[in-house]
Amino acid sequence: MQSTQLRPVRPAAPLTIEDLYRVHRRRLIGLAMKLVDDVASAEDVVQDAFAALHRNWSGLRDASAASSYLSAAVVNGSRSMLRRRKRARDYVPPHELPARSAESLAMLTTDQQAVMDALAQLAPRQREVLVLRYYGGMTEAEIAAATQISQGAVKSTASRALDKLERLMAEHRPAHLRQTA
Numbered sequence: 001m002q003s004t005q006l007r008p009v010r011p012a013a014p015l016t017i018e019d020l021y022r023v024h025r026r027r028l029i030g031l032a033m034k035l036v037d038d039v040a041s042a043e044d045v046v047q048d049a050f051a052a053l054h055r056n057w058s059g060l061r062d063a064s065a066a067s068s069y070l071s072a073a074v075v076n077g078s079r080s081m082l083r084r085r086k087r088a089r090d091y092v093p094p095h096e097l098p099a100r101s102a103e104s105l106a107m108l109t110t111d112q113q114a115v116m117d118a119l120a121q122l123a124p125r126q127r128e129v130l131v132l133r134y135y136g137g138m139t140e141a142e143i144a145a146a147t148q149i150s151q152g153a154v155k156s157t158a159s160r161a162l163d164k165l166e167r168l169m170a171e172h173r174p175a176h177l178r179q180t181a
Contacts, residue, residue, distance in 0.1 A: 017054055020066055025050075028074050035078035045081060049073035118168035126161035129154055 025046060032042035049070050053060075060066060119127055128147055132138045140158075144151045 015063060017050065017057060020053070020070065021050055024067055024070055028070060031071065032074050032078050035075065036081055041081055042078075045074055045077040048077050114169055114172045115165075117172070118165050121168055122161055122164060125149075126157055126164065129157045130161050130165070133158060 028046045028049065029042050032045045033039060036042050036045065052073055053066060053070060129143055132143045132146060140151050140154045143154045
């Protein structure tokens, strides 16, 4: 007696985005869930992947590759979401830095204390630009991207902030050390 092995029947490749959604959505949400540990975020990642596929549908050479494209898009979208979460968790805006302890103040030189006090008196955007530039070592383009302002605004904000910082520092300088105008 011959034994015949049954091969799993594979459905024909879906031809529309709706078909792909119906066939692959649950699997992709499961994949995203394993990566981001949150149902709502997983659903967002999968929805973004389908939206990207829809935008690029006309450029898709092979409809059977759409499933692979979606899987890759979900993995990449999950990675991006995890990076954004980490950045958001780690970021503390300069104007929300915790109050300095007596120990940390004692470790600062008088000049460093004066700079920190003067920075605290700047407008939040000015403080952010200077901190990102001088403490974060970022370029003007990187600061513009991080703060979502133009490079020109970064330059002018930094210039005004430095002028104000210089005035504030001069006010705190002992009288015998101030230059006469």
